[in-house]
Structure formats: C-alpha cells, structure tokens
Amino acid sequence: MKLLAATTRYYVPLMAGLFALTSGLLLLRLNWALRHEADEQLYNEQLYVQQLVAREQRLPPTLFAYQLSRSSSPRPTGFSDTLLLDPVEQELVPHRQLTFRLLPVAAGQPAEWITLRKSLVETHDLLRVVLGVMLGALVVLVFGVIGLNRWLARRLWGPFQHTLARLRAYDLHLHQPLDLPAPAIAEFAELNQALNQLSERLVADYENLREFTENAAHETQTPLAIMQAKMEQLLQAPSLTEDEATMTLLGELLQATQRLSRLHQALTLLSRLENHQFAPAQLMPVSLDQVLRDRVAVLEPLLEARALHLNVDIAPDLPTRAMHPGLADSLVHNLLQNAIKHNYPGGHIAVALGPTAFEVSNTGPAIEGEPTRFFERFRKHNAASDSPGLGLSIVQHICAFYGFRVRYDYDANPVRHTLRVEFNQRSGGVGAPALEQAASHRQ
C-alpha cells in the first residue's frame, strides 16, 4: 500500500468521526439555544400578559388561537413540550408552551390559567439546514483532502521518486558516487545526503577491494613463478635421477604449484571481467570462425586421445565482432574444453557457429542439479577432478561483459548437453554500450 493511501486510510475515518461528533454537539447546542430562546420569548410574553392584566387592560387578540389559551380550570404550570395540529398543513407540529396562573385582579374573581405557545417548526427546519450544510462540508472536505494528497504525492514526493530511480539505475562498476541533488524538503535532502555518503563509501571500498585484488594477483604471480622455476631446476639435479621417491614428490609439488597458478589466472580473469577492466580501446574486429578453427587445431590431440568425434559447422561469410581477442579466444576455448571434459571416450561434439549464435553440444554423462548452477564458480561435476571448475563461470562472465546471452539445454534421450551463446542480445552490461562505441569509432 502506498504511504499516502495508508495515511488517508487513517485520516478520513478520523475526520468523519470528529465531524460527526462536532456536528452532533453543534446540533444539541443549537437545539438548546433555540429552545432557550423560545422559553425566553414565552416568559417575556407572560410578563407582558401579567402587566396588562394588572393594569386591567384587555389582552390583545392573537392572530392564531393556539398562541394563547385561557382556562379557568387549573393546569400544570411551567414549561412543557406539546404537539398541536397545524390546521393548514394538517400535521402535528411541536410546540413549546408556558402555562401560568393569572392572579385575579379583584377579589372574588376566579383564577385563570393562561397557556402561551410558540411553534418550534422553524427551529427544526433550522437544525435540518445546519445539519445538511455540515454534512456537505464534510463531503467536500474529504474529497478535498484526498485530492490534495494526490497532488502533493506528485509534487512533494517528486524528489523521492527521483532518488529511487537513480538508486535503481545505480551501477557500482562505473566507479561513480551517486551525487544526488539536495531537494528543498529537509527529509529528502537528508536522505539524499545519507545516500550520497553511502555511495561514496561504497565506491571507495570497492576501489580498495579492486586494487587489493589486482595487487594480490600481481604479487602472487611472482612468487609462484619463482617456486615453479626453482622446482623445475631442482628436478634437474643429477642426484635425483637415482632417487625416484624424491623425484615423484617433487613432481607432485610442481603439479600442485601449476594448479595454483592456473587457478590464480582464472580468478584474476574473472575479477577483471567483473570489474570491467577490459578497456573499449582494446576491442578489435575478431573473426570468431578463425578463432574457432585455431582452437580446434590446438585441441585436436586432446580429441584424438579421447577418440571424440568433432563436427564443426561454420556458416559462410560471418561478420567480425568487436571483441577483445583474448576474451574471444577464452570464450571459445572454455566452451570446447568443457565439451571435451564432460564427455565419454568415443563421444560426439557438435560445434555450430552462425551469424547470431555459437553452439557447442556434446554427449556425456547426465548431470544432476539445477542447470543455472553450472555457471557457478568451483562447480565440479566430479569432485575429484583436478580442474578448478571455473570454465563455465568464465564463459558466463565474458558473455555478460559483451551482452551475449548464454543458455544451457539438456536433452535426456539421447543425452546431449548444449551450450548456446547468442550474440547481439545487448541487454544491459557495460560491455554492450562500449562495444557500440568502439564500432562507431571505426566508422
């Protein structure tokens, strides 16, 4: 529910309640005032009648008979309410009446009871009008409040909506703080200021992390190189030729070092992709068909060793793509290597390169689990495998970098794993606009 709807939901019933209460009070008070007024008028008339009688004057005739009635029989004195039939409208009309005993002027004369009456029908009409006006005002007020809120929502909440839109579009990879404006409303200005500070801290932290990763990557490469070179030199020691156990140990040590170095290279590549550290300037027209042919040639012995049947289908006259050549090579290589790795001896691999997509499908053992998770890091089909399980993660990152779409499909019968990279799906990603930019540079 919108904040405004929520406040209105409380606001309107409260307003209606208060309005009803005050209307009721007003009604009571008005009623009381009007009756009081009638009573006062009746009392004044009583005094007037008494004066007239005291001066032995005749009472003036009244226009309507009901306004004054005399009786010689005793009546209860004081104010009371009564209903009288209105002869014109033929309906009962409420009246206020005052009855008093008129003292005889001369002795011997009988006492008289006089009743003075006043119609309350005007009072009732007045009350009805007042009530009607009040209700009308209530309706106008409620709609007015709702309308005002709607208008305010657009006007006052504008800066908030703006902030929200900027936050949604925010991309930490651009290394730019949010830099939101300071609107006139104090709360929103405060919010924007806090968000600006937050984004500045984020950018700084991110920058630190990036630098650290980069430095760590660079600094570990050197000791690894030293380790590997020293061990290789150690392997050449003449004394080792007699000592098979030590040599095997050393060989294993060397293998572990190489694994570490390979892992390190893959992780560095991933972090560089994630941090968009491949400048658009390095883009050049890459013909993927050539990259594919080169890679297939390099991997040929691997295919032979596993008796894999490779079927390559390259569409003619493929356009070049603006890519980093190293990344293009890495993409093709990882897809092919994946197809070789997760295959049976004597299995099949089909590679198809078209103008819109690159597809690698292979036979292989069925894989359990969520297909989207295959792209996760260190995801291995076989836990005992020596490979770090970063290949598909690298594929996914390269595709994301260039705005390509990568999809995994699985056919159960016969078992067929298909990885399909669709080009030109430039949905988001910083790589995509950079790509277009580079393309326009060349024109």
Place this chain on the structure above:
Amino acid sequence: MKLLLVEDEAALRKTVVDALCQNGYVVEVAVSFAQAYEKIKLYRYDCVLVDLTLPDGDGLDLVRALKADCSPAGVLVLTARNGLDDRIKGLDLGADDYLVKPFHLSELNARLRAIIRRRQFQGQHHIVFRDLLVWPELNEVLVRGQPLALTRKEYDLLLYLLANPGRVLTKEAIAEHLCGDQVDAADSLDFIYTHLKNLRKKLQERGADNYIRTLYGVGYKLSAE
C-alpha cells in the same frame, strides 16, 4: 649465444640464469630498466628476455627502443601481468614471442631456440642429436640418414625434447607446449603419453637408440648419454 635477461626479481633471475647457462647460453643480466637500457644500447645480444614490470620503467619501452635501433636481437617478452593485453601489445611492438609467468623453464628454452633459429640462421640451421638430424625449416627428420615420417604433434614434441637435451621435462610442460597454455594440463596427460609412445616406436623402428627416458610420475627426459 649471448642473451640479456632483464628481470628485477632476484630469486627468479638466478634460477633462469642457471637454467639458461646449463643449456649453453652466455647470459648477462639487468636488474632495472636503466641498466637494461644502457646494455642494449652498448652491446649486441642474440636475444633479449624482457620482464614487462620493472621498478623504474615499462619493459615495453625496451622493446620499442630495440626496434627503433633496428636491433637484430630477438625479443622474448616475459609478463607477470595477466597476459591478455600485454601479449598483444608486446607482439604488436615487434617482440618475437611472449611467455606468461609462471612459465616452464623448458618452455623458455624451446621458445628461445625457435627465436634464435628464425632470426639468425634463416633456414640454414640443423639440429644434431646423437644419431638424429633435424632440419627445422624443412620439417625433416633423419635417423641415421633415413627420413622419418612424423605427425605434426610428434614432430613438435621431438623439437621440444631437442630444445631441452638432458633436462627433465614435466608432463604439464609438454602438454602446455603442444596445446597452448590455456589447456588444462590435467586433461591432456593421456594424449602426451600416446604421442610419446608413438614417437618412441617410430624412432625405434628406424633403429634409433632409446634416448627418451621416462621418469615415472614426473615426465620425460632426452638423455644425452
């Protein structure tokens, strides 16, 4: 053969120098950009091995300087950076080859051989090893004067072994040499075994001595004795 190794990392420098000396090269070292710049201006080398990240300068500038002087020296770029960009830049500048750290010393030997062969002998070079004669430019292998037919990979493998006589070559180093350094060595060991087996068989059929030694669990060695 006189080489200049430009490398600021002392520990790595020493090991590389040792390995190169074992292979019969004369190696001079430069530990900084300034020192290297002075040496390439003053002396002539057959090949210069340049580390790109030096404390006082960019190794690529050394490559530029060599090319500007029209130096006949071969240039092998060694890079510790995640190679993708530097490889291209280095090769664009005219470097003959590149190696990404960490590299196999045996791979370094093989690359150096190839560079020097290309630069200096212009097809006139042959390799003699015991009863083996190889003309690399002609892709010809003779065993005791008899031509030997090898597949491309077997031939590459033989050249690699010949570039490192007497050295222990790990299976991983051989795999990377034959399939490129992106190949996961763990996946490619079985094909090395196949190729070596075939190469040996072919050599023996021609009556060559068995000079390819297997070091169980580690790798292979071309035995000079």
